[in-house]
Amino acid sequence: MIFSGKPLVLLCFLISGGLAKAESVREIKLHSAESAPIVAGTLQMDPDGSYKVSWDDAKFGDYFLSMRPFKCIEGPEKLWCRIDYPYQNSRTISGADLTDLEYDLLFVWKNASDYGINMWNGVYYKIDDRDGVLTGVMHEIDMDVLAAPPEDGLLRPISEDMLDEADPDSHWLPRLTIE
Numbered sequence: 001m002i003f004s005g006k007p008l009v010l011l012c013f014l015i016s017g018g019l020a021k022a023e024s025v026r027e028i029k030l031h032s033a034e035s036a037p038i039v040a041g042t043l044q045m046d047p048d049g050s051y052k053v054s055w056d057d058a059k060f061g062d063y064f065l066s067m068r069p070f071k072c073i074e075g076p077e078k079l080w081c082r083i084d085y086p087y088q089n090s091r092t093i094s095g096a097d098l099t100d101l102e103y104d105l106l107f108v109w110k111n112a113s114d115y116g117i118n119m120w121n122g123v124y125y126k127i128d129d130r131d132g133v134l135t136g137v138m139h140e141i142d143m144d145v146l147a148a149p150p151e152d153g154l155l156r157p158i159s160e161d162m163l164d165e166a167d168p169d170s171h172w173l174p175r176l177t178i179e
Contacts (some may be wrong), residue, residue: 066116119143136176139163
């Protein structure tokens with residue numbers, strides 16, 4: 001056989017027409033500059049474009065911060081806490097539109113020495129497809145925008161002007177990949 005392993009998977013992916021056409025399960029990895037990536041969960045993609053994110057709860061500790069529970073990964077100086085998007089999400093990938101997935105990968109960080117959590121320390125990974133690997137670049141966002149439900153029919157209340165590209169050197173997990 002000429003093709004085996006990852007090249008064969010990539011070839012099948014390309015022949016099938018891309019992301020939403022091939023059923024697959026991929027690892028969600030959070031990347032730091034100092035250590036190996038953290039496999040935080042999996043993404044199951046179905047041929048119809050729908051998907052499901054499953055978190056590896058063993059990687060997340062339980063924290064009670066600012067009077068509510070959070071699931072967080074503990075780093076050397078920061079906690080990286082999941083924010084479950086609380087409103088309607090279609091959970092579909094359509095062509096190059098990965099926005100629903102971005103909403104399912106929201107985090108907020110806090111310094112380990114801080115008492116509570118500040119929602120203005122939000123993490124939004126803008127994701128694009130780079131040769132079959134979904135790559136998320138960290139953007140900062142004030143998560144208080146999600147404190148009130150969006151207007152009826154507005155499925156995507158986070159706008160481009162709410163996002164600021166983060167300085168990767170000043171954050172613990174500035175990049176995410178799904179492969």
